């Protein structure tokens with residue numbers, strides 16, 4: 001196991017030879033603990049309405065430049081069928097925090113997917129009420145994704161203005177999701193303005209402490225229609241304390257996450273692939289990641305789901321993307337994961353890597 005000083009040292013490391021050692025170690029832990037399989041999760045961005053006003057995100061409520069959409073259940077079921085055709089094990093339904101997606105409607109949708117396919121269903125619909133999360137779990141939803149974005153409460157409050165009448169914190173909801181029996185995913189952005197090395201080290205240890213099943217970390221990418229993309233002084237730190245939003249820092253976080261949470265499912269994120277279109281996806285898979293989430297959102301809606309600019313999927317034809325992925329996995333000598341690819345059993349046994 002790595003201690004805090006070591007994690008901080010790695011976060012500051014710049015020597016390529018030493019970093020190559022870190023990446024090799026993460027890759028070995030990945031192979032030992034979750035194997036060579038790469039699991040595919042089909043992502044459907046079902047609505048881009050959002051009640052929240054996060055300072056970093058292009059879908060924030062106050063960004064009136066976004067054309068808002070909500071997919072119909074028929075449109076969503078088409079995407080589900082596409083996931084089945086392609087042999088994916090999981091469908092991920094993602095949206096902004098949109099109460100237009102009614103509790104019963106989502107529950108019916110989940111039931112329909114579970115009855116008609118063998119897909120695992122992951123929901124990523126933001127902060128919803130515990131009763132809703134319970135209803136969806138009852139309807140058959142297997143997993144829930146809710147990123148805590150940063151463990152630094154002060155920074156979180158600055159970039160994520162609180163909505164009135166919220167009884168639960170995001171971290172509190174993660175606990176509730178676990179108690180409801182969901183496999184729980186969370187994660188952070190790397191290089192958020194105002195994010196210190198200390199805070200990022202805390203994020204990594206919090207992943208471990210929370211016993212998360214899925215952990216996603218990608219670089220912060222500034223969006224011009226957001227406060228954080230417009231105002232360089234929105235959240236500032238002395239330069240030596242600020243984590244840079246670089247590709248390399250994101251790989252370090254993926255590698256350290258794998259070493260600290262050996263059994264977690266870790267995606268090679270779209271934000272990382274957007275930063276380096278040519279090699280980002282591959283490099284994350286070689287440095288700890290074992291999951292890819294291809295985008296199945298219909299083209300007409302996809303462009304409207306602009307969390308940050310120049311998302312990889314804006315430019316890809318879905319069939320081309322799929323073929324490219326298959327080629328990449330073949331080049332890496334890694335098989336596509338069979339079945340839902342959920343929580344590895346060893347998490348329950350608390351197995352530690354010997355590496």
Ligand code: 5AD
Nearest residue numbers: 056057147219220221223271307308
């Ligand atoms: N850069 C990178 N990731 C972002 N997200 C939101 N805005 C950005 C951005 N500007 C990520 C957050 C959030 C998810 C919707 O997308 O982690 O959880």
Ligand code: SF4
Nearest residue numbers: 050052054057060096
């Ligand atoms: Fe909404 Fe999520 Fe974007 Fe925040 S990060 S504005 S909750 S979609």
